[in-house]
Amino acid sequence: MTRTLSPFPIFPTMSTFVRCINDGLDFPANIHVLERLSRVDESCLPVEMCRHAADFILESMRIKRTPWPGRYSDYSAVLQMALNWSFLVDRRPITQWDNVTFTEFLRFISQPDYNWVSRSPAGSRFNSAGQPVLTAQSINPAWRPCYRRDPDAPIVSTVMRQVRGITYGFLSYLNRIGVRAQPAPAMARSPEVPDSKGLESANLLSHEIDWLFAHLQSKSQFDVELQLCRFVLAVARYTTIPLADLSPDAQHVGLLSQFMTYPRSPEPGDPPRCSPWVFIDNPGAPLETQRPLCLQFVLILKDYVQSRGISIGEALPDAYTLPENRSSKGMPTGTVQAMIRRLRGAIAEAARGDKVLPNASETALKIEHLTFSQVRRSMRALTIR
Incomplete structure (x- = not known):
């Protein structure tokens, strides 16, 4: 298995995200995230893609009548995966993804490289102690975008459907606002992964x-x-x-x-x-x-x-x-x-x-x-x- 560069968190908590927007700060506002983005190849348009992802979340928050704290967590988690894969693995901006690229991304997320996986819940994306919450929270070094008890175990199917659906929505959004020339690629078929329906629907004894x-x-x-x-x-x-x-x-x-x-x-x-x-x-x-x-x-x-x-x-x-x-x-x-x-x-x-x-x-x-x-x-x- 090829070892990729270690991914990093991009989105803060929902309350911090909303405060940044309300205070008129450009996204990302965190200096440590901006420093990591500065190491990414400029051809990937890292800051621009992150800002489009933030705008996509804001638009979704306005038009979807749903409890957003949990939804924000899901959207930001998936978009961080897509952005990190675009910057560190594919090394092209998301605006250039086609059906093949989309499928490769889903295949990678179904069984990511070891340095993308935590075997225990890593907690917060950022460390808040003693730092200005909007701009200077340091990145939690234990954070990883994927949690697996067994790093070799693939992701379950319900999570893959969520990853595929949110990423497709973002690609469609990029086309709709005019920064992506082509329509979103056809919904890529998720890799064969274990069905989680039995786990989610099982009653506790x-x-x-x-x-x-x-x-x-x-x-x-x-x-x-x-x-x-x-x-x-x-x-x-x-x-x-x-x-x-x-x-x-x-x-x-x-x-x-x-x-x-x-x-x-x-x-x-x-x-x-x-x-x-x-x-x-x-x-x-x-x-x-x-x-x-x-x-x-x-x-x-x-x-x-x-x-x-x-x-x-x-x-x-x-x-x-x-x-x-x-x-x-x-x-x-x-x-x-x-x-x-x-x-x-x-x-x-x-x-x-x-x-x-x-x-x-x-x-x-x-x-x-x-x-x-x-x-x-x-x-x-x-x-x-």
């Missing part, structure tokens, strides 16, 4: 869910993000509360005060209560409903609330249920989903290394696709049994 929550409980005591993840997945496991109800938007308030003890004693004809606690859906609206909360969930709710320094012995405050880090805003649903995706790789590695967990490797493969919906779907399947 009862002992796997128990292991997941035991792991989160043991690791979340001093980790704010894992504590939040444990709480969100407990909502999926033990309640019928929709994920959207936890986040503030035009239809939902997303407040802790929606979790409360019953305001009155039970009366004849009331549905059975499994604990003194209830969640009020659509508070104050004509369609206000009560969702009973079981004791198992209430215990996790108390842990979560107390981890935020809030007393559980009285009515909970009108604080956001899922606060954004270092912000007074509530966390959007897309950000919650992106957080779970970011944490699940390390959780899967822990499962894979657990010598007591039955069929640990199979459980780890499922957890690599961990979502709120997967936990809820798994619990429904166990209930039907």
Whole structure:
């Protein structure tokens, strides 16, 4: 296998990206990214291609009505792959790609060179400690564009479809704005790769869910993000509360005060209560409903609330249920989903290394696709049994 030059991150976090745009900074604004781009052959038009990629993301954010924190992560990750491959492997600007080039890119990404792959989640693309966030964050040397537990294992098919679709969209955009003379090449056929449908659609078994929550409980005591993840997945496991109800938007308030003890004693004809606690859906609206909360969930709710320094012995405050880090805003649903995706790789590695967990490797493969919906779907399947 030929060893290519090591790739480097180009896009910062979504919040930093948006701040750069709002402050009128040219993209890329990061001095370390610009230094790496300066080493690329000028014929690849490195800065110009990066700016077109940023404009493509901005246009997509304007026209696609979708939670964008998770979508931005997907778009920027794929575009970084395409730009790095163009600069370091193909050594031509993306504007010159034809069908053959497109296919070669997909074949490379399906089984990239070793220095493009991390065997463990590398974390952030940039190091933020002590540096101006918009322009001077240093590049994380551990970052790689591809994560594989086994570097020789090919990428799964669902991810390849995402890589192919976003890259094709970018090529079409370049043609539409007039910097690419030819229409986007026909959608290149993805290389034959393992079908991931079984992994993504597989339900977690009862002992796997128990292991997941035991792991989160043991690791979340001093980790704010894992504590939040444990709480969100407990909502999926033990309640019928929709994920959207936890986040503030035009239809939902997303407040802790929606979790409360019953305001009155039970009366004849009331549905059975499994604990003194209830969640009020659509508070104050004509369609206000009560969702009973079981004791198992209430215990996790108390842990979560107390981890935020809030007393559980009285009515909970009108604080956001899922606060954004270092912000007074509530966390959007897309950000919650992106957080779970970011944490699940390390959780899967822990499962894979657990010598007591039955069929640990199979459980780890499922957890690599961990979502709120997967936990809820798994619990429904166990209930039907």
